[in-house]
Structures are given as structure tokens and as C-alpha cells.
Amino acid sequence: xxxxxxxxxxxxxxxxxxxxxxxxxxxxxxxxxxxxxxxxxxxxxxxxxxxxxxxxxxxxxxxxxxxxxxxxxxxxxxxxxxxxxxxxxxxxxxxxxxxxxxxxxxxxxxxxxxxxxxxxxxxxxxxxxxxxxxxxxxxxxxxxxxxxxxxxxxxxxxxxxxxxxxxxxxxxxxxxxxxxxxxxxxxxxxxxxxxxxxxxxxxxxxxxxxxxxxxxxxxxxxxxxxxxxxxxxxxxxxxxxxxxxxxxxxxxxxxxxxxxxxxxxxxxxxxxxxxxxxxxxxxxxxxxxxxxxxxxxxxx
Amino acid sequence: xxxxxxxxxxxxxxxxxxxxxxxxxxxxxxxxxxxxxxxxxxxxxxxxxxxxxxxxxxxxxxxxxxxxxxxxxxxxxxxxxxxxxxxxxxxxxxxxxxxxxxxxxxxxxxxxxxxxxxxxxxxxxxxxxxxxxxxxxxxxxxxxxxxxxxxxxxxxxxxxxxxxxxxxxxxxxxxxxxxxxxxxxxxxxxxxxxxxxxxxxxxxxxxxxxxxxxxxxxxxxxxxxxxxxxxxxxxxxxxxxxxxxxxxxxxxxxxxxxxxxxxxxxxxxxxxxx
Amino acid sequence: xxxxxxxxxxxxxxxxxxxxxxxxxxxxxxxxxxxxxxxxxxxxxxxxxxxxxxxxxxxxxxxxxxxxxxxxxxxxxxxxxxxxxxxxxxxxxxxxxxxxxxxxxxxxxxxxxxxxxxxxxxxxxxxxxxxxxxxxxxxxxxxxxxxxxxxxxxxxxxxxxxxxxxxxxxxxxxxxxxxxxxxxxxxxxxxxxxxxxxxxxxxxxxxxxxxxxxxxxxxxxxxxxxxxxxxxxxxxxxxxxxxxxxxxxxxxxxxxxxxxxxxxxxxxxxxxxxxxxxxxxxxxxxxxxxxxxxxxxxxxxxxxxxxxxxxxxxxxxxxxxxxxxxxxxxxxxxxxxxxxxxxxxxxx
Numbered sequence: 001x002x003x004x005x006x007x008x009x010x011x012x013x014x015x016x017x018x019x020x021x022x023x024x025x026x027x028x029x030x031x032x033x034x035x036x037x038x039x040x041x042x043x044x045x046x047x048x049x050x051x052x053x054x055x056x057x058x059x060x061x062x063x064x065x066x067x068x069x070x071x072x073x074x075x076x077x078x079x080x081x082x083x084x085x086x087x088x089x090x091x092x093x094x095x096x097x098x099x100x101x102x103x104x105x106x107x108x109x110x111x112x113x114x115x116x117x118x119x120x121x122x123x124x125x126x127x128x129x130x131x132x133x134x135x136x137x138x139x140x141x142x143x144x145x146x147x148x149x150x151x152x153x154x155x156x157x158x159x160x161x162x163x164x165x166x167x168x169x170x171x172x173x174x175x176x177x178x179x180x181x182x183x184x185x186x187x188x189x190x191x192x193x194x195x196x197x198x199x200x201x202x203x204x205x206x207x208x209x210x211x212x213x214x215x216x217x218x219x220x221x222x223x224x225x226x227x228x229x230x231x232x233x234x235x236x237x238x239x240x241x242x243x244x245x246x247x248x249x250x251x252x253x254x255x256x257x258x259x260x261x262x263x264x265x266x267x268x269x270x271x272x273x274x275x276x277x278x279x280x281x282x283x284x285x286x287x288x289x290x291x292x293x294x295x296x297x298x299x300x
Numbered sequence: 301x302x303x304x305x306x307x308x309x310x311x312x313x314x315x316x317x318x319x320x321x322x323x324x325x326x327x328x329x330x331x332x333x334x335x336x337x338x339x340x341x342x343x344x345x346x347x348x349x350x351x352x353x354x355x356x357x358x359x360x361x362x363x364x365x366x367x368x369x370x371x372x373x374x375x376x377x378x379x380x381x382x383x384x385x386x387x388x389x390x391x392x393x394x395x396x397x398x399x400x401x402x403x404x405x406x407x408x409x410x411x412x413x414x415x416x417x418x419x420x421x422x423x424x425x426x427x428x429x430x431x432x433x434x435x436x437x438x439x440x441x442x443x444x445x446x447x448x449x450x451x452x453x454x455x456x457x458x459x460x461x462x463x464x465x466x467x468x469x470x471x472x473x474x475x476x477x478x479x480x481x482x483x484x485x486x487x488x489x490x491x492x493x494x495x496x497x498x499x500x501x502x503x504x505x506x507x508x509x510x511x512x513x514x515x516x517x518x519x520x521x522x523x524x525x526x527x528x529x530x531x532x533x534x535x536x537x538x539x540x541x542x543x544x545x546x547x548x549x550x551x552x553x554x555x556x557x558x559x560x561x562x563x564x565x566x567x568x569x570x571x572x573x574x
Numbered sequence: 575x576x577x578x579x580x581x582x583x584x585x586x587x588x589x590x591x592x593x594x595x596x597x598x599x600x601x602x603x604x605x606x607x608x609x610x611x612x613x614x615x616x617x618x619x620x621x622x623x624x625x626x627x628x629x630x631x632x633x634x635x636x637x638x639x640x641x642x643x644x645x646x647x648x649x650x651x652x653x654x655x656x657x658x659x660x661x662x663x664x665x666x667x668x669x670x671x672x673x674x675x676x677x678x679x680x681x682x683x684x685x686x687x688x689x690x691x692x693x694x695x696x697x698x699x700x701x702x703x704x705x706x707x708x709x710x711x712x713x714x715x716x717x718x719x720x721x722x723x724x725x726x727x728x729x730x731x732x733x734x735x736x737x738x739x740x741x742x743x744x745x746x747x748x749x750x751x752x753x754x755x756x757x758x759x760x761x762x763x764x765x766x767x768x769x770x771x772x773x774x775x776x777x778x779x780x781x782x783x784x785x786x787x788x789x790x791x792x793x794x795x796x797x798x799x800x801x802x803x804x805x806x807x808x809x810x811x812x813x814x815x816x817x818x819x820x821x822x823x824x825x826x827x828x829x830x831x832x833x834x835x836x837x838x839x840x841x842x843x844x845x846x847x848x849x850x851x852x853x854x855x856x857x858x859x860x861x862x863x864x865x866x867x868x869x870x871x872x873x874x875x876x877x878x879x880x881x882x883x884x885x886x887x888x889x890x891x892x893x894x895x896x897x898x899x900x901x902x903x904x905x906x907x908x909x910x911x912x913x914x915x916x917x918x919x920x921x922x
Contacts, residue, residue, distance in 0.1 A: 008814035015720035018713045019733055022784060026740050029751050029781075036754075054337070080607050087605035091598060104908060105609035111835070111904040112612075112897060113842020115869045116619060119876070119893040124618040127881070147370040159611050166608070192597035220744025223844040223869075227877045232355040233337060235344060236323075244353070249746040249845075256750050257849065258333075258356055258479030261503065263488065266754075273747050284742035288735045360684075364880045387880060399645045444767050451853075451874050452684040461685065469682045472694065475770060475852035475864045478874060490769055545645065553645065 033277060036270030045271060054233055054255070055265050059272050064237050065150070065245035066279075069225070070218045072154035072241075073161065078211050080158075081165025085206075088166070089173040090195055110163035114223040121156030121228035122148075144242055151241040153229030157218045164217055165210035168287075172206020173199065175298050205294040209287045216283035220276065222249035232258070248276040322548055327355045328362020328375030329455050332537055334500055335402065335568045336375050339556055342564060350548055356479070359455030366540055367391060372549060374540040377404070377455030377498070378462075392542050399539040401556055403571040405521030406460065406533040408508045409487045409495040416440040418509040418518035421532060424464055427494060430471030435492065447474045448486050448495040456480065459535055460496055500569030523571050537570065619897060623890035625882075626671050671888050681855035681866065683875065683885050690888045692895075694855040698772070698865035702847055703840040705776025705861060706783050711833055713780075714787035722795040723817040734792070741785035749849035752778030757850065764862065770852035772865040778850050779840050787836040794828020795821060831911040838903040842896055844869040868892050 048058025084106070092099040131146035138144045176199055184194035200207075222230070231244040232254050238245040255269045256262065326336055333356040340352035355361075355371075362374035367387045380388075385395050408424060410416060416439055419427075426432040427445055436442045449470060450457040461467065477483050480497035487493040488504045499507070499521050509518035512532045525531040545553045555561050562572040671690045678691030721733040757774045760766065766773075798821050806816040822829075852864025853874065872889050879886045 004815075008812060011814050011818065012720070012724050015716040015724060018716035019720050019725075021713055022717055022740065022788075023733075023736050025781065026736065029743070029748075032755055033747070033751065051341075080604055083601050084605040084608055087601045091601060092605075102605060102609050104905075105612045107908055108612055108901060108904055109608055111838050111900050112615060113844070113869060113900055115842065115844040115872050116615065116893050116897045116900075119619050119622070119872065119890060120615045122876070123622040123890065124614060127622065128618060147368070159615075162608050162611070190594050192594050195597075216742055220742070220746070222744070222746045223873060226873055231353065232333070234353050235340065236351050236353075244355075249744055252746050252750050253845065253849065254356070254479075256753055257477065257482045259481055261501075262479075262481045262485035263504065269750065269754075273750050276744055277747050280742045280744055281739060284739060288738060292731075292735070360879065361877055368881055384880065397645050446767060452682075458684060467686055469680065469685060469689070472680065472856045473854055473863070475768070475854045476866070476874070477853070486769070492767065541645070 030277070033270055033274050037267060037272070037274045040267040040271035041274065045268075046275070049235070050233060054259055055261055055268075059248065059251060059268075059275065061234055061237055062246040062248045062251040062272070063275070065230075066219050066248045066276075068150060068238060068245060069154050069157060069247060070215045072151065073157045073218045074211060074215060076155060076158035077161045077165055077214055078207070081162045081210060081214070082169050082207055084162070085166045085169035085173060086195060086199075089170055090191075090199065106163050106166055109159075110167075112160075114160060114221050115226075117156050117160045117224040118226050118228060120159070121152055121224060125152040125155055126228065147242075148227060148229040148244060149242045150229050150238050150245045153225040153245070156224045156228050157221065160221065160224055161214035161217050164214045165207075168210035168213055168291075169203065169206045172203040172209070172294065175294075176202045205290055209290050209294075212283050212287040212290070216280045216287070219283070220249055220280045222247070222253055225250060248272060248279070252276065322349065323351045323353060324373065324549060324552060325353045325355070325371045326373045326375060327365045327371040328540075329356070329359040329377040329537070332375040332377060332402075335537075335565055335570060338564050338568060339561060342560075343552060343555060347551075350552075352552070359458070360452075363540065366396070366542060369542075372541070373553075376538045376540055377535065378459045379536075379538065380540060388542070394542055397541040397544055399541070399553055399557070400536045400573050401539050401561075402537040402565045403526060403573055404535055404537055405499050405526040405531050405571075406456065406464075406496060406535060407499045407502065407521040408510060409484060409493075409497065409502065409505045410508055411487055411491045411493055412504070412506050413491050414440060414506070416508065418511060420511040420514050420516075421464060422513065424510070425466065425468070428460075428465055428470055428474065429468045430473060433473075443492045446490050446493045447471060448483050448493055449474045449476055450480065450483065450497070451476045451478050454480075456497055460533075463535075464533060498570070502569070526571055536573070616894075616897060619890055619893045623887050623894050625884075625887045626676075626891050671884050671891075676888070676891075679857050681871070683888065688885065690885075692868075692892070694857040695866050695868045695871050695892070697857055697859075698851070698855070699841055699847075699867040699869065701772045701859070701861065701865055702775045702779055702851060702867055703837055705773060706779035706840040707833065707837055709777055710780030710783040711787050711836060714784040714836075715791050715829060715832070717784075718788050718791035718795060719817060719822070722792050723821060724813070737785055737788050740781065741789075743781070745782055745843055745845040746849075748778050748781050749846040752846060752850035766862040768852060768862060768864050770850055770864055771862045772851060773861045775847045775851035775865065775867075776861070778846050779843060782843055782846060783836040783840050786839050787832045790832035790835055791825070791829050794825045794832070797828070798824045827911045827914040831907040834903050834907040834911070838900045838907075841903075842869055842900050844873045848873045868896055872896075 045058045046063065047060050049060055051057030084102070088099065088103065092102070126146060126148060129145070130152065133145040180198050180202065181194060184198045185191070189197065225247060229244050230247045230250040234244060234246055252269060252272050255265055255272065259265050259269075326340065333354065337354045340354045344350065344352055359374075359376040359378055362371065362376055363380055363384050365371040366374040367384065369391070380396060380398070388394060388396050408419065414435070416435065419438060423432065423438050427438070428447060428449070432438060433445055434442065435445055449460075452458075461470065475486070477486060480501045483495040483497050484501050484503060484505055487495040495505075507520055509520045510532055511518040519525040519530045519532075521531050521534075526534045539553065539556070541549065541553075557573075565572050675690050676692050678689055679693050680689040680691045681694050682689040717733070717737065721730050725733060752774055753770070756778055757769050760774050760777070761769050802824060803816050803821055806820040807813070811820070847865075847867045848870040851867065851870065853866045853870055854864040855866040855871075856863055872892050875885070876889050879889065
């Protein structure tokens with residue numbers, strides 16, 4: 001019995017220590033990256049262009065590239081994700097094989113490695129769709145769409161983030177009480193009207209959370225854009241959909257491994273990592289907060 | 301919600317139709333990024349209305365991009381291979397245009413505390429093929445040799461393999477790093493390390509003097525030794541184009557070969573072709 | 575009377591019906607996109623890898639000497655040697671990726687006889703993944719036990735979001751952190767000769783695995799019906815006894831699923847291993863030697879190969895393998911584990 005008591009105490013303590021270890025490493029990473037880049041985090045760094053072979057200057061094009069990437073990505077992934085969630089939750093027969101297959105597809109999609117999405121983007125968007133478009137629209141021998149660019153990178157990223165949107169929208173659709181659905185239908189509204197006027201407005205929180213989470217994910221992933229559009233250095237911002245772009249995550253990767261002077265640019269690397277971390281961090285913070293508030297509202 | 305979606309769509313559309321100035325894309329060797337980027341910066345500051353996009357990734361990347369039609373100019377730290385010319389010919393019916401733009405001594409890096417001062421080509425080969433694994437076998441301390449090299453896409457990797465290893469495979473223990481600067485950085489941090497790369501990147505490391513064979517004198521990769529051919533592993537750096545340059549590209553290439561362009565070559569640690 | 579009513583109703587109803595019809599079918603077809611994407615991913619990654627399975631006759635022109643034109647003045651001295659001296663890394667007749675080559679022990683994709691042995695990079699992936707699971711999973715599972723069984727409500731509402739925040743760390747940032755900080759710490763502690771090695775990659779990967787294992791474990795622990803733990807407590811068991819002997823066994827399939835998902839995540843992760851493992855294609859089981867993983871190989875080499883080459887198809891083939899492996903792992907986690915869980919709750 002004595003031993004058992006120790007065992008009991010031991011389990012509680014060890015498991016508490018595990019939690020502490022995770023949170024400590026979270027804080028340690030944040031602190032480490034902040035203290036490494038602190039001296040470089042100036043307004044000029046955020047709004048400036050890289051200079052002197054990327055050993056000086058700022059990261060403005062990388063920030064703009066990342067923002068454009070997630071914007072174009074959201075245009076594609078938010079509607080698709082939301083509609084799929086609505087189908088799965090409102091229309092589909094939960095027991096049918098078809099629904100199960102779609103659900104399995106969504107789960108599988110969220111487990112596909114991001115590098116495979118990159119290969120897919122290259123094989124499908126660039127080599128198949130892009131090259132096909134060039135055959136139709138461009139002059140012979142001219143490559144316009146059949147090469148890495150911001151559009152294909154965004155589309156690749158959109159496919160990666162669809163499951164994120166679906167999960168979060170579905171979660172909020174489930175919290176819409178069935179009374180509301182029944183009420184809408186009882187008042188003579190059709191199914192689509194009920195969904196449009198009652199269910200979607202009531203689950204706008206979920207759509208919002210899903211969008212924010214997807215953006216956070218898209219901003220941080222690098223593997224899918226390695227060969228679908230990210231560029232090492234561009235003196236200009238992307239001006240059209242067929243341009244390549246700079247990206248915060250990719251910038252960290254190339255600066256840490258391929259920059260012309262790894263040691264001298266360490267501060268820039270830390271500061272870039274900090275900027276990216278703050279972006280994804282605050283996005284998921286907002287998402288968690290929105291969800292939390294929403295749950296509180298449901299409870300009361 | 302609708303308004304937001306509408307606004308985003310409008311923005312995306314507007315963004316799609318926004319045009320910009322003439323762009324020259326340059327892609328390829330990491331060894332050359334350091335110089336290509338300075339060329340681009342200087343050239344753009346002197347000439348408005350032209351944009352030069354410089355990307356690294358390796359000579360293989362650049363040549364692949366040239367073949368795939370995704371770049372105008374390719375930087376290469378090795379000559380194009382016949383198989384690549386063949387592919388270029390299939391796609392564009394041209395064998396490409398080669399421009400020699402700089403000369404480089406391929407240097408072997410050691411950590412500053414390493415006692416070894418000179419190595420023969422044979423010793424370097426033995427280290428990189430895994431025959432020699434301890435520094436004491438080549439006159440150093442008794443400790444394991446940590447071998448660093450470049451990713452197999454880089455021209456430096458291929459050039460070194462062809463001309464130093466005589467075509468033999470690298471040892472599997474070689475850690476491949478994606479950039480020359482990363483190799484330098486790794487050698488700085490690791491006192492038992494050996495690495496190779498362009499002379500321009502060297503900072504905080506020391507060069508080994510290289511001997512052609514065991515009995516010949518050793519030479520450091522200095523401008524003089526490379527110019528008169530004493531240093532045994534020197535190479536050209538190239539630009540490749542699909543066709544004879546015209547218009548803006550011709551102006552740019554001519555500028556690189558001009559005195560001004562070649563001054564930048566010396567400034568970053570390579571040697572001018574003329 | 576009847577006709578009139580019908581007419582009235584018809585125009586109204588028809589309009590509604592049309593929009594209903596359109597809405598339902600649009601929604602239905604859009605929801606197939608995610609399913610289609612899965613199929614597309616497989617088809618198009620496989621399509622680029624297909625030449626491995628159906629090799630075409632290769633004709634490389636070796637007779638005719640192909641020489642580029644030159645531009646600019648020919649430099650006067652010819653000291654810098656660029657002659658290939660008979661050795662060339664031109665991928666020649668030996669450039670085939672047949673079964674024997676793919677199962678070889680060397681990954682040397684550039685050379686006269688390129689070697690596309692997948693064994694070292696498969697072992698590399700496995701090594702890093704196992705280290706990450708061994709390191710991260712116990713911590714994540716214990717943390718989940720603490721937050722769902724021992725912690726009070728207030729504490730739980732702090733712990734859960736905090737660990738979810740760890741999931742929002744981009745993998746490139748974790749890789750960067752591993753490259754700069756973790757590698758140095760580990761070298762100082764263990765005095766290892768390779769600064770970047772499988773262990774560094776595994777520890778960094780644990781940071782990416784912890785949130786996913788934690789979340790799934792936590793979910794399955796809280797999904798255990800209340801009556802089970804209440805019955806146990808009512809019978810006089812203490813809280814930790816209930817946790818250890820009642821709740822945990824009931825949740826084992828869920829924890830198993832968590833481990834599988836964590837494994838899948840780690841196996842496919844690219845940026846962390848690309849930056850932190852040294853990328854040497856070694857076939858060894860030492861954890862302090864550098865490794866090259868499948869995902870890192872694709873990430874490092876893909877952008878650089880000539881499209882359509884053997885090397886290119888082999889890299890896509892690695893993509894196919896990654897896809898299939900993670901697909902199987904996810905399918906097991908999904909079907910087997912869910913079935914087991916359901917059975918258990920129904921008391922069968």
C-alpha cells in the first residue's frame with residue numbers, strides 16, 4: 001500500500017513535470033529566438049528590402065510574399081472547406097458509405113506529408129495544368145504558366161489547408177442547436193434557405209476560426225512551396241500571378257543554410273524567425289480565443 | 301462576409317493585371333550567387349527600368365531551369381554536360397551559349413586550429429572517398445575527420461567529383477549542406493572538419509595548400525597561383541544562355557564582362573577572366 | 575380553381591426548387607473536391623514516378639560532340655582546367671532505376687553510374703521518427719493524463735491552449751532552432767563528433783510530434799464515459815488508481831492512434847530534418863551519426879534535377895512511398911482503432 005501511494009504520487013508528479021517541460025520548452029524557444037533577433041527588430045527591418053547580397057537590410061518582400069500567398073490561398077480553401085463541412089454536417093446521410101469515404105478522404109488529406117503536396121503542386125499544377133495552359137494561351141516555346149509561381153504555390157497550400165477549415169467549421173456547425181434547423185424548416189423555409197439564413201450566420205465563428213487557423217498554417221509551411229514558387233531573392237514584389245515570390249519561412253531556410261555569410265546574418269535569421277513566429281502565434285492565439293469565447297457563449 | 305469575399309476577389313483580380321518593368325531572371329550556382337547578386341544590385345542602381353531576379357539553388361538547378369525555359373540566364377560553376385546540351389537541343393533547338401565570367405580556385409577548408417597545412421590531391425581524394433578517416437593519417441592529430449560537402453545539385457559537387465575524386469563516389473559519411481556558406485560555417489564550428497568550396501566565401505577558416513602529387517610543392521589558392529596555373533584545382537565560372545544575347549540581356553552580359561563588372565568579381569574574392 | 579392554384583404554386587415552387595437543386599448539387603460536388611484531391615495527389619505524383627516502372631528506351635547522343643557557342647572574348651591563358659579528363663558525371667548508360675538499383679545501399683544520384691539505393695534514406699527516416707516518438711510521446715501522453723485526469727478545470731484551460739500554441743510553431747522555425755541551439759546543446763552534453771545528427775533531428779521532431787500526440791490522447795481520455803471513473807471512485811479507488819487502472823486501459827486504442835498519427839507526422843516532416851540532421855546518406859544504426867531522410871532528400875534535390883530525368887522520377891517515387899506509408903498509417907489509426915474503441919465502449 002505504501003508503495004502504491006508512492007506510485008500514485010509519482011505519477012501525478014511525473015505527469016505534472018511533463019506539462020511543465022512542454023511549456024518550458026515553448027517559452028525557451030520563444031525567448032531564445034527573441035533574444036537572438038532583438039537588436040535587428042526595427043521598423044526598417046520590417047519595411048526594408050534585403051541589401052548587400054542579403055547580408056543587410058530588411059525582409060519586406062518576404063512579408064508581402066507571405067501575405068499574398070495566404071490571401072490567394074484563403075480565396076480557394078475557405079469556400080471549399082466551408083462548403084464541404086456544410087455538406088458533411090447538413091446534407092449528407094451520416095451512415096452512408098459515400099459520407100464515410102469523404103470523411104476518410106478529409107482525414108487522409110490532413111495526414112499527407114507537406115512535401116508530397118509540394119511534389120503534387122509540381123506534378124499537377126506546374127507540369128500538367130500550367131504546361132497545358134501554355135499550350136493553349138502562350139506563344140510556342142514561351143513558358144508563362146508552366147513554371148513555379150505564386151498562383152500555383154497558393155493553390156498547393158490551399159489543398160493542404162482545406163482539412164483545417166473543414167474541421168473547424170464542422171465543429172461550430174455541430175453546436176448549432178437542432179431546434180433552429182427545425183424552426184427554420186417549420187416556418188416554411190427550404191433547406192438551403194435555412195442553411196443560408198440561420199445556420200451559416202450562427203456558425204460564422206467557426207468559419208472565422210477555420211480561416212485564421214488555415215492562414216496560420218499556410219504562413220508557416222515551407223515544404224509545399226519549395227518547388228512551386230518560392231524564390232531565394234527578388235528585388236521586386238510579385239506583380240502578377242505568374243511571378244515568383246519571397247516567403248518568410250523559405251527566407252529563414254535559405255538564410256540559415258545557403259546565405260552568403262551564415263554567421264554574419266545570424267541576427268537577420270533570428271529576427272525573421274521571430275517575425276514569422278509572432279504571426280503564426282498570434283493567429284492561433286486569436287483562433288483559440290474566438291473558439292473559447294464561442295464555447296462560453298454556448299454554455300450560457 | 302459577402303463584402304469581404306468580394307473585396308478579396310477584386311484585389312486578386314487587380315493584382316493579376318498589374319504589370320511591371322522588363323525582368324531578367326538569373327538562376328543557378330550558389331557559388332556564384334554572391335557575385336551575381338552584387339552584379340544585379342549594381343546594375344539595377346545604374347540602369348532604371350530593368351529588374352534582375354537572382355536565385356541560387358545550384359548549377360544543376362540553373363541548367364534545369366534553362367532547359368525548362370524558366371530562366372533567362374543560368375549561372376554555372378561547371379561546364380554544361382553533353383546530356384544537358386542534348387536536352388536543350390531537343391526543347392529549343394540550340395546548344396546554348398557559354399560565357400566565361402570569372403575564375404575560381406576551388407579551395408579546401410580546414411578549421412583554424414587544425415595542424416594540417418597541406419594536402420596532396422590524392423590525400424584529399426582519400427578523405428572524400430572514405431579511405432582516410434583519421435587526421436593522423438595525413439599528419440594531424442589523432443581524431444576523426446568530419447567530412448562536409450555540398451548537395452549533389454551544385455556544380456562544386458560535380459566539379460570536385462570529376463576532377464579531384466576522378467569520378468569516384470563520395471563517402472556516405474559526408475554531410476551534404478545546401479550552400480557553400482553553410483559548409484564554411486560548419487567548418488568554423490567543428491575543429492575536426494574538412495570542407496570544400498569557392499575561395500570567395502572563406503571567413504574564419506583556413507585554406508589548405510594543395511599539392512598536385514606527394515612530391516610537388518604545395519600552393520595556396522591565391523590570385524597569382526591560380527592565374528599562373530600552379531594551384532591545381534581552379535575552374536571557370538560560367539553564364540549560360542539559350543541563344544546569342546540580344547537587347548537588354550546582351551547589355552547586361554556585356555556589362556558583366558566590362559571593367560566595372562569584373563571589378564565586382566575581384567571584390568567578392570574571385571578572379572577576373574581578363 | 576385547381577389549375578390556378580397549380581400555376582401560382584408552380585412558379586413559386588419551381589424557382590425554389592431550382593435554387594435548392596443548384597445549392598444541393600453545388601455543395602455536394604464541392605465537397606467531393608477534398609476526395610478528388612487525394613486521388614489527384616496519388617495520380618499525379620505517381621504519374622511523374624511512372625517511368626521507373628515502365629522504362630523507356632533512352633537515347634543519349636554520345637557520338638556527336640555537343641559544344642556550346644561561346645560569347646565574350648576567349649581568355650588568353652588556359653591554366654584553369656575544365657576538361658573532364660575522361661571522368662564525367664554525365665549520367666550515362668548506367669542511369670537506370672531498376673529494382674536492384676533502388677534497393678541498393680548507396681544514395682549517390684549524381685555520377686557516371688548513379689546509385690539510387692533507398693535503403694539508407696529509408697533507415698534515416700525511420701531512425702529520426704523513432705527517436706522523435708521515443709522522446710516526445712511519453713511526455714505528450716503524460717501531459718495529456720495530467721491535464722485531463724489530475725489538473726483542475728482552471729489549470730486545464732491554461733494547459734490545453736498552451737500546448738495547442740506549440741502546434742502553431744512552423745516547422746522551419748523548429749528546424750532553425752534545432753540547427754542553431756539544440757545541436758550546440760547536445761554537442762556540449764554528449765561531446766558527439768557530428769554536430770548535426772539523427773538525435774538532434776529526433777529531439778527537434780519531438781517538438782512537432784508532442785502537440786499531435788497530446789491532442790489525440792487528451793481527446794480519447796476525455797471521451798471515456800464518466801460512469802466508468804465514477805464507478806471506480808465509488809468503489810473506493812483513489813483518483814490516480816482510477817486514472818491508471820480504469821481510464822487508461824479504456825483509452826489505449828486512442829493512445830495507440832495518437833502514436834500512429836505522431837509517427838505519420840514525423841515520417842513525412844521535411845524542414846526539420848532538412849536543416850538539423852546533416853543529410854549524409856549513411857546506413858547505420860548509431861543515433862549520433864548524421865542521417866538523410868526520404869523527405870529531406872526530396873526537399874534538397876527536387877528543385878535541382880532536370881525534369882523528366884531518371885533522378886527526377888526516383889524523387890517522385892520517394893514521394894509515392896511517403897504518400898503510401900502515411901496513408902496506411904492513417905488508415906490504421908482511423909479504422910482499426912476506432913472500431914476497437916467503439917467495441918470497448920459498448921462493453922463487448
